[in-house]
Amino acid sequence: MVNIKEILSERGFIEQTTHEGELDEYLNQKEVTCYIGFDPTAASLHVGSLIPIMALAHMQRNGCRPIALVGGGTGLVGDPSGKTETRKLLIPDKINDNIVKIKEQLSKFIDFNEGKALLLNNAEWLNSLEYIPFLRDIGLHFSVNRMLKAESYRMRLESEEGLNFIEFNYMLLQAYDFLMLYERFGCKLQMGGSDQWGNVIAGIELVRKIRKETVFGLTFPLITTSSGVKMGKTVKGAIWLNPSKTTPYDYYQYWINTDDRDVARFLALFTFLPMNEIKAIEKLEGADLNSSKSVLAFEATLLAHGREEAVKAYNASASMFGSRALSENILRSSTIPRQTEAEDDTSVPYSFIDLEQIKNGIPAFKIIHDVGLADTKSASRRLIKQGGAYINGQRITSFDYLISYHDIKEMEILLRAGKKRFHILKIKPVK
Known part of the structure; x- marks a missing residue:
């Protein structure tokens, strides 16, 4: 029998687990349900979300039923984990719009058809909670002393902004999620990033105290590049899964x-x-x-x-x-084209410009800014001054160089910033 924990461990997904032996026994059962929470505060997930997404996909590929829990309820509160300042709170309509888009992105990795995986919204049970009954039935199981020792709270307490009361409730709400998923769907494994360890443990303890059952936790390491940069962070900002954003x-x-x-x-x-x-x-x-x-x-x-x-x-x-020769012996299971197909530039960012617009010339720094190769016109000037701007493969030596019809090659002008950022100006002829 395939051991999913060994697969995840070999591939680098596991940082910590609870109940080592009992977790192995659970994962060897025929029916295994696990969940991971996703924050709906943006309309797109990003590369930093790929570890939990891929973990759920591996679980499904090895016979488990994954639950992607979107925080429609907790998103109205804000998770303090890993943050030194309060998250911006969103209105419910915006969160619901984000959830629709997030499901579309998750569906590229996880099969939600015929109950093979579930996408749930914790607003379903959190939004109807009554405050006094919740404090009496759930809050009494939490020690404030232990909560304050959690890394997510300690970081905020030491920050200049501090920790507000609404965020202090977040651990209780996430623990309640685990209880609900256990009771309604038989879910016994919560997974998440290493910064969620305290919240995971809180959920495990709540299920044990209320239902006298053992459930499990597994966390992933924080993934950084070898240069120490957090995954998905670049000088241009986050790398999004939504194609309209990246x-x-x-x-x-x-x-x-x-x-x-x-x-x-x-x-x-x-x-x-x-x-x-x-x-x-x-x-x-x-x-x-x-x-x-x-x-x-x-x-x-x-x-x-x-x-x-x-x-x-x-x-x-x-x-x-240029093409890179790819031997049949390198990663042979990949479906990458081994021979470069008819090369095209249709995926390279491009925009259109009328021939008449550039008849008398447009300053290079202005066009470089207009097409998005520089964030500001000042940045565009600096790029040119530092020798990092090119037109049709030739370095632009003066920021006031006029790009005109003399630069057109086959009704296109190829712009480049640095070594690897391109933009094609496609010329629209005069009618």
């Missing part, structure tokens, strides 16, 4: 720019490729290691955006940076 091409580029030291580790965490194939690439260098990055980028984009977008991003990247 295009599939930019998503692909995020992964292909992975540090050499992280390639094997990220393949284990963020793809479903077999571990024996991943271990085989750990000592690769040079072109072969770069080929492995292409596989990582392709497989990650495939999961988040589907095969069509993954192939388009792969070909667009090849058209910008």
Whole structure:
């Protein structure tokens, strides 16, 4: 029988578990239900959410029923975990809109059809709670002394802003979630990030005290790059799963720019490729290691955006940076095209401009800002001054250089910022 805990451990998902032996016995049963909570305070999940998403997907692939619990109720309170300041509170309508979009993103990784997985909203039971009965029936099981020792609360207590009372209730509400999921769906395993350990333990204790049953917890490590940067954070901001916030091409580029030291580790965490194939690439260098990055980028984009977008991003990247020869012996289970298909640039960010608009020329710094390659016009000027701006592969040496019809190549102008950020201006002819 496949041991799902061994799979998660081998791939790098596990930091801590409770009830080691009993948890193993539970996971070896035929019917296993687990859950992870997701914060609905944004309309999109991001790369930092992939560890819990992939963990639920692994659980489902190995016969378990996963529950994705969206915090429609707790989102009205705000989780203090890992935060040094109060989260912005959202109105219910905004949270409900976010939940719809989050389910769409989760469905790329998890099959919710025919009850194979559940997407639940804790507002279903939290919003109808009565305050006095909740304090009497649930609150009496919590020690304030123990709560204050939890890392999530301690961090906030030591911050300048402090911890407000509404946030102090968060641990009780998350513990109550576990109780409800146990009672209604037989869920006996909660998983979450390492910063959720205190909340997980609180839920386990609440179920034990009220229902005299043993339930379990498992937490994931905080994933950072080898350079120490938190996963999903870049100079441009978060890398989102929603294609309208981060295009599939930019998503692909995020992964292909992975540090050499992280390639094997990220393949284990963020793809479903077999571990024996991943271990085989750990000592690769040079072109072969770069080929492995292409596989990582392709497989990650495939999961988040589907095969069509993954192939388009792969070909667009090849058209910008050149093809990378990919041996059949490298990560052979990947469905990445081994031979570059007809290369196109349709996934590279682009915009249209009328031929008449550039007839007399437009300052380079203005266009670079307008297409999003620089956040401000001042930043655009700095980019040019530092030698990081290019037009059709040629460095722009003056910020007041006028981009005009002389720069058009086959009715396009290729702009580049730094080594890897491109934008294509497509020229609309005069009618």
